[in-house]
Amino acid sequence: MTKPIGVGVIGASPGPNSWAANSHIPALRALRGFELRAVATSRRASADAAAQAYGVEGFDDARQLIDHPGIDLVVVAVKVTQHYDLVKQALAAGKMVYSEWPLGATPAEARTLAELAKANGVRTVIGLQSRFAPAVRRMRDLVDEGYLGRILATTLIGSGVAWGATTDRAHAYMFDAANGATTLTVPTGHALDALTCVLGDITSVTATLGIGRGVVQIADEGADLPVTAPDQIAVTAGLRSGATASIFYRGGLSRAGDLRWEVNGKSGDLLLTSPVANGNIQATELTLAGGSTPETTLSPLELPQPANPELAAIPVGPARNVAALYAAFAKDLAKDTYEVPDFAHALAIQTLIADIQASAAR
Structure with a gap:
């Protein structure tokens, strides 16, 4: 048995609206290769509540968690506006770092962090977990196996649920483009990563x-909030394979459905959808249908169960894909491979998003 990886999570306040509480904590508890040893929040009361809920040490100063001798991997799961400073501190301390997506509020921040990780020789993980969803993995395998023949085109339409007509004060920052957590950078960014994982690199964009x-209205204050972040994202792209892509994300929800991804090939088609009102491909339930001959219509495709029994025991939901990312990282460390998306990959996706913004500004 190898020694478990000691993990500290920054931003793990307990509660139904806490991403870390609903994804990272159950994922870490399900995997024997990791051991949650500390959490940090911004207030003493929430740090104490987290410590009691998870049975570990709780800090109201993230620096104490970073310096903790039992922490091998620092997880940064706070607002993107705080990523740069906390990730930089953890890298400087020589700790491995798992940062939630996006890596930085700007491409410049992402570049600095990616370069610092490389210079320090530190292992990193970026929270782009949609590629570990069973439906996305199955799509990639089918494409690689030639199920569709030569890929002609793909169309992906989704809803950025959090960017609707109302919000609360805690999430009001996401409607300000300067803060880097927008319909483009978050749900569209996750979708772009899934698309390129399945179909290969994007080489040109117009937007x-x-x-x-x-x-929008801040519901808990009854106040209006001016919006500067785009909530209607229309992108056309060329893929290295020669296929054409169309990606459209809107803020809020749609009565017509919140996630629909088609891949069209010379011989067949695939259709990925979510049966629930959620367009966040990285954190929603997914179904897959396909047809591979002229005589067949679309029919449901069976999704493989995780080979790892620890992953199979996690209910479908936010924790499963996150757990799969952790498990892949543990495998990388054991075999000295680099399969999980890291900070260099994060920079590539944020650079693609910057290209989309530049195209739209022309």
Whole structure:
């Protein structure tokens, strides 16, 4: 048995609306290769509550967690505006780092962090877990196996649920483009990563970005909030394979469905959808259908169960894909491989997003 990886999570306040509490904590508890040893929040009361809920040490100063001798891997699961400073501190301390997506609020921040990780020889993980969803993995395998023949085109339409007509004060920052957590950078960014994982690199983009809702309401304050972050994202792209891609994300929800991804090949087609009102491909339930001959219509495709029994025991939901990312990272460390998306990969996706923004500005 190898020694478990000691983990500290920054931003692990307990509660139903906490991403870390609903994904990272159950994922870590399910995997024998990891041991949660500390959590950090911004307030003493929430740090104490987290410590009691998870049975580990709790800090209201993230630096104490970073310096903790039992922490091998620092998980940064706070607002993107805080990623740069916390990730930089953890890298400087020589700790492995798992940062939630996006890596930085700007491509410049992401580049600095990726370069610092490389210079320090530190292992990193970026929270782009949609590629570990069973439906996405199955799509990639089918494409690689030639199920569709030569890929002609793909169309991906989704909803950025959190960017609707109302919000609360805690999430109001996401409607300000300067803060780096927008419909483009978050749900569209996750979708772009899934698309390139399945179909290969994007080599050219054109885009139109629009603000459909110029004002949203802060529900818990009854106040209006001006919006500067685009909530209508229209991208056309060329893939290295020669196929053409169309990606459209909107803020909020749609009665017509919140996630639909088609891949069209010379011989067949695939269709990935979510049966629930959630367009966040990385954190929603997914179904897959396909047809591979002229005589067949689309029919449901069976998704493989995780080979790892620890993953199979986790219910479908936010924790499963995150756990799969952790498990892949543990495998990388054991075999000295580099299969999981790291900070260099994060920079590549954020550079692609910057290209989309530049195209829309022309």
